[in-house]
Amino acid sequence: MNDKIDNSPVSNGKALFWLVVTTVLWGGSFVFNKIGFREIPPVMFLFLRFLLATIVMGLICIPRLRQVNLEIIKKGGLLGMALAAANLSFVIGVNGTTVTRAGFLNNLFVLIVPLLCFIIWRDKVDRLTFAGIFLAAFGIGGLASGGGFSHGDLYSTICALFIAIHIIAVSRLLRSGDVYLVTLSQFATVTAIGGILTVILPEQPFHIGPVSAGALLYCAIFPTVICFTLQNTFQRYTTPTRAGLIYTLDPVWSMLGGFVLLGERLNTREWLGCGLIFGAVAVPLLVKLSIERRAVGHYRSQTSE
Template identity: 60%
Template sequence: MTHTRESAPMPQGKVTAILVFTTVLWGGSFLFNKIGMREIPPIQFFFFRFALAALLMGIICIPRLSRLNRDIVRRGAMVGVALAAVNLTFVLGVSGTTISRAGYLNNLFVLFIPLISFLIWRERLDRITFAGVFLAVAGLWELASGGAEGFNRGDLLSTVCAVFIAIHIITVSRVLRDEDVYLVTFVQFSTVALAGAAITLAMPWPAFTIGAAGGWSLAYCAIFPTVICFTLQNAFQRFTTPTKAGLIYTLDPVWSMLAGVFILGERLTPRELVGCMLILVAVAGPLLGRLYLEQRHRRLYHLDDVEEA
């Protein structure tokens, strides 16, 4: 998370368009993970993706490496551990369920952020968030009841992934300050790659061959939803509010579902579709409520300024 600059001279249309573009790339990562893991086991795919991303980010950071210091390494590594947990549960979750279901389950991170903040720091939970949690539980029930396998292992891991996404976002907002974004990102990716290497070395190495589909999938996931998306997010999210950014990011599962239906031929039962829609409303509803309150507060603040003038 980066700090918001509400008065920054950046056209909001451009910011919105770029952040929407990142959701398209992130949505595509569900598809390419699924395709790539037909050839490459999930743990190895996770490791190769971030090893390649760290290499590419290292090349980008060559002119900046002289600024790398112990504090950047410490903070980047802390955030990197959370990112490793996110992506490990992500690949294991996607490998065990449809990308349509995984996309919506991952999106629950928006609700987990205030819940975790309440449990750890006793930050106040508003009624809108409570309503969102209730709808999300109803959506999960519909997903569990509508699928042939019920709420399976992949669904559970995708939900756990949402918890780790929330932890990662909270960690970024509380750990990072004014460090060089590129160097911090490089350390993050390197930490994830090292975690992947440790896991793969600790486990038996399965026999597999990387073909064209696996290779292109790895390249896509390392470059677009990793290097490019993290850079764009860090560069442009600061020019909008967290609420608006969160609303834009709810598009992720929409793209993943479209890719699952039209490219992989996935089909959702009516109850699964209802469950996905309930989760989308559960996530987007509280964000829309907060956006309304933010705009109302700005209007009232503006009126007060006009009256004082």
């Protein structure tokens, strides 16, 4: 159990910095989605976002396109369906609640991943995770008592489930193959699903002005294409526990963005609910990180004797 990869070309500090940058960009997506929805309906915004992301990723992948095969398309298609479900519930959730509440509810995926692994594969779930789930339930209750539990809150919680499903699917399906091409296939799948839904759903008026166009461009480039690149480049140079702990910063940035750019405010019970959810996710990871460090220290002391 190494706290970093031996002979790694990237230091822990550099990996930490870029993964934190990733959380900042992800947190910003909550705010810019909310801003974009003022002029563009959520599902159409989703379609246009991934259409742009597919074009950009396609340009990046031009030297690799000859390597596309049925396996890559199949993997990308399966992952894309999970990603589409996560993003569809995300846009509906953000549209129906505050970005602060959506950010903390989305972050529940950290607890849902091990729970799903237990349900599907009977993987062992430690007591810390169960304690976190128990604490998160109180946090959701705090949010509900502080301002009700809207359909947006419900979809933001459902989004956490689909994020967890997507993460598990990635870990199972991306053990081989070109990550960039699979990602391109993922983005194209989400674009196709978003396009179909845009056609099927009742037509809604929309207008793409300078502000919504900027929000759309941000969401297509930064939390989609760039975050993918940063995550896949630097996450491998740290432990899963550290990475998970870094990703708990997502709702912090979305909360700050909501405060500064959207004027959102929380009442006392909402603060309590968000704090409990944050603690439910972060505290088990902090304890696990402490255990990892002690184990590494013990291993090094044994090998140095």
